[in-house]
Amino acid sequence: MNSAAAGAGSAILVLNAGSSSIKFCLFRLQQGRAVRDLRGQVSGLGTAPRFSSRHEDGRAVDRSLGDQPMSHAAALDHLLAAVQDGLDGARIVGVGHRVVHGGLEFMAPTAVDAALLERLDRYVPLAPLHQPHNLAAIRALLQRLPGVPEVACFDTAFHRSVPEVAQRFALPPRFAAAGVRRYGFHGLSYEYIASQLPQVDPRAAQGRTVVFHLGNGASMCAMLAGCSVATTMGFTAVDGLPMGTRCGALDPGVVLFLMDELRLDARAIERLIYHESGLLGMSGLSSDVRALLASDEPAAAMALDVFVYRANRELGSLAAALGGLDAIVFTAGIGENQAEIRARICAQAGWLGLELDDGANRRHGPRISTAASRVAAYVIPTDEESMIARHVQAVLAA
Secondary structure, eight states: OOTTTTSTTEEEEEEEEOSSOEEEEEEEEETTEEEEEEEEEEEOTTSSOEEEEEETTSOBOOOOOOSSOOOHHHHHHHHHHHHHHHHTTOEEEEEEEEESOOTTTOOSOEEOOHHHHHHHHTTGGGSTTTHHHHHHHHHHHHHHSTTOOEEEEESSGGGGGSOHHHHOOSSOHHHHHTTOSOOOOOHHHHHHHHHHHHHHOHHHHHSEEEEEEESSSEEEEEEETTEEEEESOOSSTTSSSOOSSOOOSOOHHHHHHHHHTSOOOHHHHHHHHHHSOHHHHHHSSOSOHHHHHHOOOHHHHHHHHHHHHHHHHHHHHHHHHHTSOSEEEEEHHHHHHOHHHHHHHHHHTGGGTOOBOHHHHHTTOSBOBOTTOSSEEEEOOOOHHHHHHHHHHHHHHO
């Protein structure tokens, strides 16, 4: 890193631009470490925009958005104004962006230039609900912060260690050559967990671990010595586990039936599998696990039962891919905060030799399995933004 970037008045901005929100974190560079100072988001884009932001010491940042629908570009301007107010004389020396899809081409964080953006545009058809917004934010920042280095950090990159046999679909080779294969997502979260495991459980870090990233988007990853060898998401981020509003794994014949018999077109099917399914679709009530746990509606109970059942089915599959199991880790919103969901999953995983410590589970760990359990279980909070900030530091230092 150059001397200016290493000064006390330097900061790194991390952005995660989605379809209806833009999340951000500001990290101060202090003695070579990126220390989080400010976080927030503009949500409700296209409908009723809301801005929320808070310093790590608890101080809230109050900025009114009005009550009119807001575009991503306007939201980004509002967000940057809030960040500038919070800089207190420091300057942004690097920006890190979460980019959902890097295909097979990008295996590491990469400095952004015009040529890179053209290459990343190729992956828009593979992640149409995420990639366009990721790239639009990068292009906007190149204009708004000229001369500030930007780094693309890919959610698919961590899974490039997955063996070819686990990436392939049973389709003719020409489809794999065209990019139809399993990529995997949530890689920045899994990479962060892999970086924390040596401090939590060195044996698990060097052994066979399955990580449950359970949030509104949910997936699982089998890690061998900290490297991904299999994951539940595949060609898109709709595969695998049922999620808040996404259906997860679906027989392709269902899609044909929806087209041929129910006359749904591609966009209607897209809305169904991405926005109208999962916990929300099954319960008819909510995508929020807290609301479903509090409900006495049979459909809410069924939605949670399916969620837990599918997680355990995938655990068996991932344990088979690893050839055994030493530990499991729960992370993300549901995984970190919902003790009852963890307890249900662990109860069904007793056949693996997992014994839950109920008291530790209610306290949210970090270790939630008994001392006698053959498989250790942990709760480790994820921090994708810190992972991105680390990557920006590394690219600036190169």
